Amino acid sequence: MSFNKKLNTKSNIFALIPARAGSQSIKDKNLQQIKGHPIMAYAIAVARLSKKISRVFVSTNSDEYAKVAISYGAEVPFLRPNNISTAESTDIEFFSHFLNWMKANENLTPELIVHLRPTSPLRQLSIVENAIEFMEENETATSLRSCETSVHTPFKSFYEENGFMKPILELTAHEESYNLPRQRFPVVYVPNGHVDIVKPNTLFSQNSLHGKKMKLWLTESVPDIDTITQLDYAKYVSNSDKYRYLIEYLDYIKAG
Secondary structure, three states: OOOOOOOOOOOOEEEEEEOOOOOOOOOOHHHOEEOOEEHHHHHHHHHHHOOOOOEEEEEOOOHHHHHHHHHOOOEOOOOOOHHHOOOOOOHHHHHHHHHHHHHHHHOOOOOEEEEOOOOOOOOOHHHHHHHHHHHHHOOOOOEEEEEEEOOOOHHHOEEEEOOEEEEOOOOOOOOOHHHOOHHHOOOOEEEEEEEEEEOHHHHHHHOOOOOOOEEEEEOOOOOOOOOHHHHHHHHHHOOOHHHHHHHHHHHHHHOO
C-alpha cells in the first residue's frame, strides 16, 4: 500500500494534539502502546493523512514526548509551560498558549484548529474529514464536538451531600425528576474525543473555546483511555478492519 501523503500546504487548518506528561491514572499514558505504537501517534497519523490539514502540532511539557511526536511527523516548536500542564489545567489554556505562540513567532492565526485528543486513538479519517468540511462551509457554528448518545440520562442521577442523596435536577418544586419516565427527558450526548474543531476567532472574540453555537457531530462510541482496563479494551477494538489502514500507516512511518 502506498503512503505518499503530503500535507495540504495551501490550507490554513492546523491539527493540535495535547500530550501532557504526568498522568495520574496511567503512568506516561500518552506513550502507552497499541499495535506497537504510542497512543499519541494515532492522532498524529490521522492528522497527517488528512487532505485538509496543513500542519500537525503537539503541545507537550515533556522532552521525551516531544521526541516521540517529532519521530511520527508532528511539529513541536515549544514545550508547554508547567503552570498550564497540571491535572487541573484547562483546554483553553493550552489553546491560548499555542495561538499566542503562533502569532508572536510566525505572525499567523489558523482558520480552524482540529483538536485530536490522544486518549481517543481509534478514530476514522473519514469522520474527521467530513467534520472539517462542515466547519469550512458553516459560518454560524463557533465550534464542533464529536459526541455519542448517552446510555443513561443524567436527569435521573444523584449526588451525595452530608450522607444523603440529592437529585441532580428538580424539574419543578412539585415533581421528583428522578422518578419520571426517561421519555420525558431530552436525549443526552457525551463528548467522545473523536474530533473537536475550534475557530480561533471565537476564542479571541468571546474568550471561549467552543463559543455559543457548538455543533453536535454524532459518531459511534470510541474507546477513551483513562484506565488500564480501557487501554486493554482499545487494544481489542484496534483489531477491527476499519483501523487497519491507520495502523499500516503508523508502521510505514516507523519504518522510515
